[in-house]
Amino acid sequence: MRSIDIHAHLTPQCFWHATEKGGDWHSLRREQDVRGQEVAVVGGKRQILPPKARWTPEQRLADMDSLGVDVHVVSPYVGFYNYQLDTKQALATSQATNDEIAEMVRGWPQRFAGLGTVPMQDVKTAIDELDRCMTKLGLKGIEINDHVNGRTLEEPEFRPFWKAVEQLGALVFFHQSGDTMVTARSARYHLPNSIGNLADRAVTFATLVHGGVMDAHPDLKIVLGHGGGYTCYGIGRMDHGWKVRAEARVHAPNPPSAYLRRFYYDCIVYTEPALRFLIDTVGVDRVVFGTDWPYDMALDWPVSWIMAMESLTPDEKDAILWKNLERLLNL
Numbered sequence: 001m002r003s004i005d006i007h008a009h010l011t012p013q014c015f016w017h018a019t020e021k022g023g024d025w026h027s028l029r030r031e032q033d034v035r036g037q038e039v040a041v042v043g044g045k046r047q048i049l050p051p052k053a054r055w056t057p058e059q060r061l062a063d064m065d066s067l068g069v070d071v072h073v074v075s076p077y078v079g080f081y082n083y084q085l086d087t088k089q090a091l092a093t094s095q096a097t098n099d100e101i102a103e104m105v106r107g108w109p110q111r112f113a114g115l116g117t118v119p120m121q122d123v124k125t126a127i128d129e130l131d132r133c134m135t136k137l138g139l140k141g142i143e144i145n146d147h148v149n150g151r152t153l154e155e156p157e158f159r160p161f162w163k164a165v166e167q168l169g170a171l172v173f174f175h176q177s178g179d180t181m182v183t184a185r186s187a188r189y190h191l192p193n194s195i196g197n198l199a200d201r202a203v204t205f206a207t208l209v210h211g212g213v214m215d216a217h218p219d220l221k222i223v224l225g226h227g228g229g230y231t232c233y234g235i236g237r238m239d240h241g242w243k244v245r246a247e248a249r250v251h252a253p254n255p256p257s258a259y260l261r262r263f264y265y266d267c268i269v270y271t272e273p274a275l276r277f278l279i280d281t282v283g284v285d286r287v288v289f290g291t292d293w294p295y296d297m298a299l300d301w302p303v304s305w306i307m308a309m310e311s312l313t314p315d316e317k318d319a320i321l322w323k324n325l326e327r328l329l330n331l
């Protein structure tokens, strides 16, 4: 039995080093809050970084061993997408992060695979860096936000991006950052994360499907983080909307449910009935193991959690824990 984790983040050492004595990393800064917690300062916004976010690859490997996780498909910390920055600055942070992930993969090829980050605010630059990730650095794809400064990913300016993604065979891992669409309604009770992440992901599914991206690019490999959010639970209503409203059908010849199996979904749904429902809705070959390491929202003992489930067969557990990702990523 193996386990391959598609949802494990990296706050790059180059950020920690550059900000060690109060310096900045391409305009990003770091400070400590009143409780002594490390805080990244991006623009005017402050984001708490957990102690593990500073760990070296060796410390990470020891933690993976204790959790029974064999491989991290390392993806960047989502607070550093930097789509709001000047393209040159954002590209510098992307390149440094991607180089560092590639170095981890080179150092421990049996334990790490990598996803990069690209400056999506400038599609041409994003494609160039995506190409570098895939052809020079040996990464498996990239992680991107559910929107680029408010623009969803089916908008016309992103069509060259999807074409390049498909041609390069890159996996795209969708993961929100900081503010979600829930933030404007209520930023209290941790709702922008606990509900907003799931709402953002359902909108990503729906906009790619209704917007025609999935029909234009049949070979895309897309993983929706956090179990695809509310996608599966809400798919019946999306189908009904497609049936009764012409505007829902303009670019999508098939009902949204026909596209469910075009995506992959990580297993971060927290309860066994929810995971069973996800498997029964999209098929077990579309569900992949993810943990959200190293944050407080991560699954606590992820491998044991899956292994202890009574409603999953041994074959289903193997598919989720490693077989699907081994096949998808050629590991």
Ligand SMILES: [Zn+2]
Residues within 6 Å of the ligand: 007, 009, 175, 292
């Ligand atoms: Zn995450």
